[in-house]
Amino acid sequence: MLDSYANVLVTGGAGFIGRHLARALLSLGKGVTVLDNLSTGSQGELPEGATLVRGDIRNPKEMSKAALGAELVFHVAANANGTISVQDPRFDFETNALGTFNVLDAARKADVKRFVYVSSASVYGRPERFPMDEQHPTRPFIPYGASKLTGEFQCLSFQETYGLPGVIARPFCVYGSGENPRMALVEVSRYLRWHLNHRPIQVVGHIDRKTRDFVHVEDVIQGLLLLADRAGDGEVFNIGSGEEVSMRQLTEVIGSVTSREATVREISDITEDTYRLVADISKIAPLGYSPRVSLVDGVGRLSAELGERPELPRGATIFSRGQEGEN
Template identity: 35%
Template sequence: MPSYKRALVTGGAGFIGSHLTERLLADGWIVTVIDDLSEGKWANLPRHKNLTKHKRSILDPITALVKRTDVIFHLAALPRLKRSLDDPWQTHRVNVEGTLNLLLAAKAATVKKFIFASSSSIYGNRNHPPFHENMIPDPLVPYSLHKVIGESYCRMFSQVWKLPTVSLRYFNVYGPRMNPDSPYANLLPKFIKLMSQGKTPRINGNGRQTRDFTYVDDVVEATILAARSPISGEVFNIGSGNTISVLRVVELLNKYLDKRIRPTHGPPVIEPRATLANNAKARRLLGWRPTIPFEEGLTRMVQHV
């Protein structure tokens, strides 16, 4: 197993990035974080002698920061399906051109590993769950297409320029530090905040859509295992392998918050009907195992609020 010491984390002040940065520091890495703070905040990160922070876009010239880096963990993006529909041009620039900018810098600096955060949303609705990595992507919105393009760039850089890359398709990551106040907030933090205040959550559609929620600590573990692995040019599903409906999420939140709130329903939106990972490849080749059941992870989120 390779021994790496220096990491660059893009989007490191965000939800997943801050958890990854904390874990890397705890494991003895020297970490540089790049974040434009459009989604993240420095308050998510600890003060640490081995942590350096830069407020910067991934579209900026970045070669100097990449020098002497062993591993780039590329988590920065303008996320959310709806956001990419509202602003396809700017999200494309950041999510696609920003990724290419980082890959070119990594190639120039002969970085030892490049980890790309992809998304389960690439599977769309034509594929039937559980999803496995050799299914043909069916992106429903620009954001999902951006991730498909990012994966293709990573594969090409691995094959043509021998830059070791791994793409990880994260499935519905959740946990503490998710922002409930963003106009593009995810379902879980938004519903927890509303219901804890006695307010009614609004479900898009009938609520029978299902999600493979994967706890952030499990995702961080998979990400580090991918960095440590000698494997290159591959794609992995990082999901719990279990699924739950949105209606069931509301039932559980009523239970944990001691509420009896009935959700309202709005029209359906453009989104996958279901996400469910076949994670056998990650188990076999990375030695990864998800460890946090959804009800335990949801309890942690509620307690954090």
């Protein structure tokens, strides 16, 4: 796997997904450099053996220095929080759109052989069909989705114009070990943290109609490594579990793995995102991708890791200015 690349740069490698990725690359025997400004990531949890370059993707000079010698780049760093993008769209744009441009430009100048851009399913916007394949229209409805999509266009243009071979991953709702509770908006970790603190689970939107594709971070890493290794240049791939889970089903799984029924508070007046967001994973499957961690297993593992009374989630799910979200 990844035999043609000895040195790998992971932007955002001190964050939730990036850390798992760095660890997997190290276990494949790769030299791993992590470029991170530690804004949401943490140096303490960086896997042993990875070299940390503290820098900012918004700074072209810092970016160019970090990319020197890299053969493969995984661009993971971003503002990954949609609510922050609604509150501060300029920050989101500068980090995700301009930042991605800087990473691509540095990769081009460093003659990188392969560029993997971690985009997001949020580029699709409101689902028009179910499940969502990669041909689904891209009409993001929050600044985060638009800035991630801008990054995709830049990635494709750098391939066409400068011959920088790129591949684009669109993960769905990622959960697992090591999410920052101050940033995470994916329901699995939020719901579990409330429940483990004996608080009601706050469900934004309709508890039955709102469904998601929750994909364990280990499966996301499996997908990203496969894409780097064997995906066609300029291709776009969903990474999900392919399973539809309603918010009610998630609360039931949480109740069953903790042997204590969950109490729920529904915030059903926020309806912007009430829809079925589920990945069609038939494009990535022939590359060898097969999700291995079931929701019950993944939630069970996370619950055991978080233990009694973990830090409560902070921040709310907000889709338009003036909305309140959870509290």
